[in-house]
Amino acid sequence: MSALSLFYAGISYAGAVVFFGGLAYKLIGYALTPSPLKIPLTPQPASAAGVAWKAVGSILSFRALWNGDRWTWVGGYGLHLVLVFVFIRHLRLFLSPVPWPLADVQPFALLIGALLPLPLVYLMARRAAVDRYRQISSGADYFALALLLLIGLSGLSLKFLFHADVVGIKEFLLGLMLLSPVEVPEHPAFLVHFSLVLVLGFYFPFSKLIHAGGVLLSPTTMQADDAPDVRHVNPWGGQ
Amino acid sequence: MSRDSLAAAALVAALLAAAAAPTLYTAAANGLFKKPPRPELVLPKGGDGKCVEPTDYMRANHMKLLVNARDRIVRGGEKLDKYHIEGCKNCHARRAEFCDRCHAYAGVKPECFGCHYLP
Numbered sequence: 255m256s257a258l259s260l261f262y263a264g265i266s267y268a269g270a271v272v273f274f275g276g277l278a279y280k281l282i283g284y285a286l287t288p289s290p291l292k293i294p295l296t297p298q299p300a301s302a303a304g305v306a307w308k309a310v311g312s313i314l315s316f317r318a319l320w321n322g323d324r325w326t327w328v329g330g331y332g333l334h335l336v337l338v339f340v341f342i343r344h345l346r347l348f349l350s351p352v353p354w355p356l357a358d359v360q361p362f363a364l365l366i367g368a369l370l371p372l373p374l375v376y377l378m379a380r381r382a383a384v385d386r387y388r389q390i391s392s393g394a395d396y397f398a399l400a401l402l403l404l405i406g407l408s409g410l411s412l413k414f415l416f417h418a419d420v421v422g423i424k425e426f427l428l429g430l431m432l433l434s435p436v437e438v439p440e441h442p443a444f445l446v447h448f449s450l451v452l453v454l455g456f457y458f459p460f461s462k463l464i465h466a467g468g469v470l471l472s473p474t475t476m477q478a479d480d481a482p483d484v485r486h487v488n489p490w491g492g493q
Numbered sequence: 494m495s496r497d498s499l500a501a502a503a504l505v506a507a508l509l510a511a512a513a514a515p516t517l518y519t520a521a522a523n524g525l526f527k528k529p530p531r532p533e534l535v536l537p538k539g540g541d542g543k544c545v546e547p548t549d550y551m552r553a554n555h556m557k558l559l560v561n562a563r564d565r566i567v568r569g570g571e572k573l574d575k576y577h578i579e580g581c582k583n584c585h586a587r588r589a590e591f592c593d594r595c596h597a598y599a600g601v602k603p604e605c606f607g608c609h610y611l612p
Contacts (some may be wrong), residue, residue, distance in 0.1 A: 332536035346600030
């Protein structure tokens with residue numbers, strides 16, 4: 255294998271270990287963190303099933319953001335919706351054989367997935383241009399948006415400017431997944447795109463982006479409002 | 494273990510399984526430590542083995558040549574040239590043994606064959 259291929263195989267596996275290990279570490283950490291107080295954000299259902307159902311609705315609608323700030327909701331909801339279609343566009347490169355409806359939906363998924371830079375630029379501009387958002391924006395807020403923007407632009411350049419050999423790329427990715435790495439395609443735009451995704455993989459579990467899983471392990475959103483019926487025992491306080 | 498911690502454990506397991514699902518699917522379908530699958534093409538016999546452009550270029554960009562040829566020839570009225578899809582048949586006689594293999598591998602369904610009859 256070429257030095258470049260060895261480098262990319264090594265850094266990819268390091269990225270996978272850090273991403274999945276980091277994800278497990280953070281999520282298990284959230285799950286094991288004791289919640290000494292009953293602090294659901296009311297109004298909240300009084301049963302576990304009601305809370306689960308509400309969580310599904312919250313994830314699908316971003317209800318809290320909708321109630322808080324409509325303009326932010328437009329950008330945030332738009333971004334996550336587009337990311338779903340970007341995910342669908344990429345699955346075909348990771349699944350072998352390609353399952354049935356995936357190939358048929360690609361042209362439609364492209365129409366929406368290609369919009370990725372729009373919500374990112376909008377959310378960045380909102381942070382930079384509105385005084386009260388600039389006040390509370392840190393470097394990490396801009397970094398996450400800029401990283402996703404660079405990934406999106408390099409990815410779109412692969413689709414619309416510098417076509418790569420998709421079969422070679424898929425073979426490379428499958429090789430990594432099957433623990434039998436092959437040569438990396440030496441296509442500059444692909445290497446840029448792939449390297450940026452690796453940066454995202456290393457960064458994801460230890461950044462604000464961990465909200466992807468953490469949102470489901472937050473006491474304020476996931477506790478039932480059952481304080482009148484069930485005694486909440488402080489896990490280190492005994493009786 | 495309380496009910497809450499059981500629920501949290503199940504939730505964490507589900508989230509991690511979701512993150513790993515594509516890898517698990519591909520590993521289950523192909524087997525670990527095996528060479529990654531790749532499309533097997535039936536290459537034309539005889540001829541000089543040369544396509545209209547170099548192989549590496551064709552792998553990445555054949556669709557651009559075809560769309561460009563369509564615009565020039567079908568819409569612009571130019572004469573048929575070597576870039577038109579009808580020319581492909583001279584060497585790649587069977588679509589199922591050439592075009593379709595990579596398209597299926599990569600999850601691509603081009604519109605070409607809705608009009609062009611390539612057996």
